[in-house]
Amino acid sequence: MRVLGIESSCDETAIALVEKQGDHFTIVKAAIASQIITHAFYGGVVPEVAAREHAELVFPLLEQLCLPRDGQSVDVIAVTYGPGLIPALRVGVEFGKVLAWIWQKPLVRVNHLEGHIYSVWPKGTPVFPALCLLVSGGHTELILMKDHGVYEHIGMTRDDAAGEAFDKVAKLLGLCYPGGPEIVRAADAGDPNAIAFPRPMLETDDFDFSFSGLKTAVRREVEQGKWKKEDVAASFQAAVIETLVKKTIRAVFQYHPQSVILSGGVSANRLLRQSLKDRLSIEQPRISFFAPDFSLTGDNAVMIAIAGAYLAERRVFVDPLFLQADPNARLI
Ligand code: KG4
Ligand code: ZN
Numbered sequence: 001m002r003v004l005g006i007e008s009s010c011d012e013t014a015i016a017l018v019e020k021q022g023d024h025f026t027i028v029k030a031a032i033a034s035q036i037i038t039h040a041f042y043g044g045v046v047p048e049v050a051a052r053e054h055a056e057l058v059f060p061l062l063e064q065l066c067l068p069r070d071g072q073s074v075d076v077i078a079v080t081y082g083p084g085l086i087p088a089l090r091v092g093v094e095f096g097k098v099l100a101w102i103w104q105k106p107l108v109r110v111n112h113l114e115g116h117i118y119s120v121w122p123k124g125t126p127v128f129p130a131l132c133l134l135v136s137g138g139h140t141e142l143i144l145m146k147d148h149g150v151y152e153h154i155g156m157t158r159d160d161a162a163g164e165a166f167d168k169v170a171k172l173l174g175l176c177y178p179g180g181p182e183i184v185r186a187a188d189a190g191d192p193n194a195i196a197f198p199r200p201m202l203e204t205d206d207f208d209f210s211f212s213g214l215k216t217a218v219r220r221e222v223e224q225g226k227w228k229k230e231d232v233a234a235s236f237q238a239a240v241i242e243t244l245v246k247k248t249i250r251a252v253f254q255y256h257p258q259s260v261i262l263s264g265g266v267s268a269n270r271l272l273r274q275s276l277k278d279r280l281s282i283e284q285p286r287i288s289f290f291a292p293d294f295s296l297t298g299d300n301a302v303m304i305a306i307a308g309a310y311l312a313e314r315r316v317f318v319d320p321l322f323l324q325a326d327p328n329a330r331l332i
Contacts, residue, residue, distance in 0.1 A: 001019070001020045001075050001076060001309055001312065001313070002017060002018070002019050002020075002028065002073060002074055002075045002076075003017070003018050003019075003020065003074070003075065003076045003077070003078050003305040003306075003308045003309045003312065004016070004017050004067075004074045004076070004077050004078065004099070004305065005017075005018060005078045005079075005110075005301035005302060005303070005304035005305025005306075005308055006058075006078070006079040006080065006092045006095060006096045006099075006301055006304065007079075007080045007092060007112075007115070007299055007300060007301040007303075007304045008054040008058070008080065008084075008088050008089060008091050008092030008093075008095075009080045009082070009083070009084025009085065009088060009089050009092070009112045009299065010045060010050065010084055010085060010088060010137070010138070010299055011034065011035040011036065011038075011039050011045045011050050011088075011299075012032060012033070012034050012035070012298060012299040012300065013032070013033045013035070013053065013054045013057040013058060013061060013091075013092075014030070014031065014032040014033070014061070014299065014300050014301035014302075014304075015030075015031050015032075015061045015062055015064075015065060015301050016028075016029065016030035016031070016065075016300065016301035016302045016304075016305050017029045017030070017065060017067065017073070017074065017305070018302055018305035018306055018309065020306070020309040020313075023121070023125040025121055025122050025306055025309075027122065027302050029065040029066070029067075030065075030301065030302055031061040031062075031064040031065055031301075032061075032300055032301070033053075033057045033061060035049075035050060035053050036177075036178065038053060039177065040176055040177045040178075043171065043177050044167070044177060045085065047085040047086070047087045047088060048087055050085060050087070050088045051085070051087035051088045051090065051091055054088055054091035054092065055091050058091065058092070058095045070103070071099065071102075071105060074103065074105055075105065075106075075312075076105060076106050076107075076108060076308060076309070076312040077096050077099050077100045077103075077105050077106070077107050077108070077308075078096075078107075078108045078109075078110050078304050078305050078307065078308020078309070078311070078312070079092050079093055079095070079096030079097075079107070079108075079109060079110065079304070079308075079323075080092055080093075080109075080110050080111075080112045080115060081093055081109040081110065081111070081323065081324070081325050081326055081329060082111065082112065082325055082326035082327055082328065082329030083111070083112055083113070083138070083139075083326070083327055083328055083329045083330075084112055084138070084325075084327060085327065086325060086327040089325035089326075089327065090325045092325075093109075093323060093324070093325040096320075096323075097320040097321075097323055098320075100320040101320050106312060107317060107318050107319075107323065108308045108311040108312050108316060108317060108318065109311075109318050109323055110304045110307045110308050110311065111307075111329050111330075111331050112299075112304075112329070113134055113139060113141065113143070113331050114151075114307045114331055115303040115306075115307045116134050116136065116263045116264045116303060117130075117132050117134065117143070117145060117261060117263055117307070118303050118306040118307040118310070119263050119292040119296040119297070119300070119302070119303035119306075120261050120263060120290040120291060120292050121306050122292075122293060122296070122302070122306075123290055123291075123292065123293065124288075124290065126145075126258070126259035126261055126288065126290050127258035127259050127288070128145060128146055128147050128258060128259070129144055129145060129146045129255065129256075129257045129258060129259075130144075130145045130257055130258065130259040130260070130261050130290075131143075131144055131145075131154075131248070131251055131252060131255055131257035131259070131260050131261070132144075132145055132260075132261040132262075132263065133244060133248045133260070133261070133262050133263075133276070134263055134264045135161070135162040135163060135244065135262070135263075135264045135265070135266035135267060135272075136161060136162075136163050136264035136265040136266060137161060137163035137164055137167065137178070137265055137266075138161050138164070139156075139157070139161050139264065140156065140157035140161045140162045140209045140211070140244075141153070141155070141156045141157075142154040142155040142156070142207045142247070142248065142251050143331065144255050144257065145261075148310045148313075148314065149310070149311070149314060149316070151331050151332045152332065153331070153332045154207045154251055154255065155206060155207025155208045155209065155247065155251070156208060156209070157209040157210065157211065158201075158208050158209070158210045159210050159211060159212040160210075160211040160212050160215060161211070162209070162211060162240055162244065162266045163178075163180060163265050164211070165211035165212075165214060165215055165240060166178075166179040166180040166183050166240070166266065167179035167180070168215050169183060169215060169218050169232075169233075169236050170182045170183050172215075172218055172219055172222050173186065173222065173229050173232060173233060174229075175229075178265075180265065180266060180268065180269065181268070183233045183236065183237055184233075184237070184269060184270075184271075186229050186230050186233035186234075187230065187233040187234035187236075187237045188230075188234075189230040189234075190228065190229075190230030190231040190232070190233050190234030190235070191230075191231050191234055191235070192234040192235055192237065192238035193235070193238075194228070194231035194232075194234065194235050195221055195227075195231060195232060195235040196235075197214055197217050197221075197235050197236055197238075197239040198213060198214055198217055198239065199239055199242050199243050199246075200213050200214050200239075200243060201243070201247075202242075202243055202246055202247070207247055207250070207251050209243065209244070209247065211240065214236070214239055214240070218232060218236055237269075237271065240272075241269070241271055241272050241275050242275075244272060244276070245272070245275045245276050245279050248260065248276060249279050249280065249283055252280070252283065252284055252287065253283075253284075257287060258287065258288070259287060259288045259289070260276070260280055260287055260288075260289050260290070261290045261291075262276055262289070262290070263291065263292055263297070264297070265297055265298045265299070266297075267291050267292060267297045268294060268297040268298070273291050276289070277289045277291075
């Protein structure tokens with residue numbers, strides 16, 4: 001089965017053709033256009049600007065894939081319908097609907113979070129149940145995936161997402177957007193034990209996260225004026241990672257998964273990957289750990305096509321006449 005994935009929920013326009021053979025996936029062709037430079041100018045993503053760029057980019061990206069114009073190399077079209085920025089989502093959704101209509105191909109709608117989970121599939125097939133820590137600019141979620149399409153929501157952020165915290169702290173330190181890679185660069189030269197930032201909600205007996213208090217603690221430190229950028233970055237990063245890892249490990253003990261999946265933009269953080277992997281191999285060595293290839297940590301269309309392939313296999317098709325983007329789409 002060959003699935004054409006389309007992603008436009010935030011500031012990446014992406015189209016990919018993926019082939020599924022059993023549980024094995026081949027990325028046949030993939031094209032992506034990032035708007036980071038545009039949005040860095042504003043210090044964050046401006047939804048209307050993102051939508052305009054998506055609209056300008058979708059056809060040139062499809063052309064980059066060099067597919068036959070009659071769609072004969074595609075069996076199914078998969079498009080992200082939410083969650084995300086509504087003007088941005090609409091561009092991809094309408095594009096997917098039009099392609100499905102003119103090519104007369106079945107259409108599936110993919111939840112963006114589900115897409116991030118499937119971003120690890122090219123690395124191997126996780127055994128269910130899989131505990132997923134999904135950390136991105138818009139989300140921090142712990143999700144138990146019991147089977148394809150069967151999810152239990154275990155925990156989420158009560159305020160800022162992990163990536164959002166990286167972005168906001170970077171701004172406080174005068175670093176560029178997106179903040180994650182900038183914080184990492186500064187932290188590499190800093191001391192993670194220099195400042196004892198709080199580890200938010202570590203002691204609560206739920207699986208929720210909260211990062212706004214940590215951001216306030218960083219702001220207070222910065223306002224006091226006696227800080228070294230590298231130390232603040234390293235200490236902040238250590239606090240976020242310790243919180244994410246400890247809560248995930250606690251969820252492992254409660255839910256007994258066979259696999260742990262780390263995904264989303266923040267999964268590009270090497271220290272987070274290593275810490276979670278190490279902790280898991282000490283506490284539960286029989287559980288396998290999956291993180292996406294670095295090319296698939298951020299938003300992309302490969303993950304949407306893979307998620308779409310499993311939806312298509314279950315024949316969860318949607319009518320192109322009625323599909324709507326949903327900025328608050330839920331996984332469960
Ligand atoms: O998944 P993604 O590309 O977009 C959303 O769906 O939100 O995630 C983007 C987020 C940004 O907040 C960015 O700062 C963060 O991922 N990020 C990182 C790293 N690389 C990107 N955060 C921490 N460490 C990184 N290396
Ligand atoms: Zn994302």
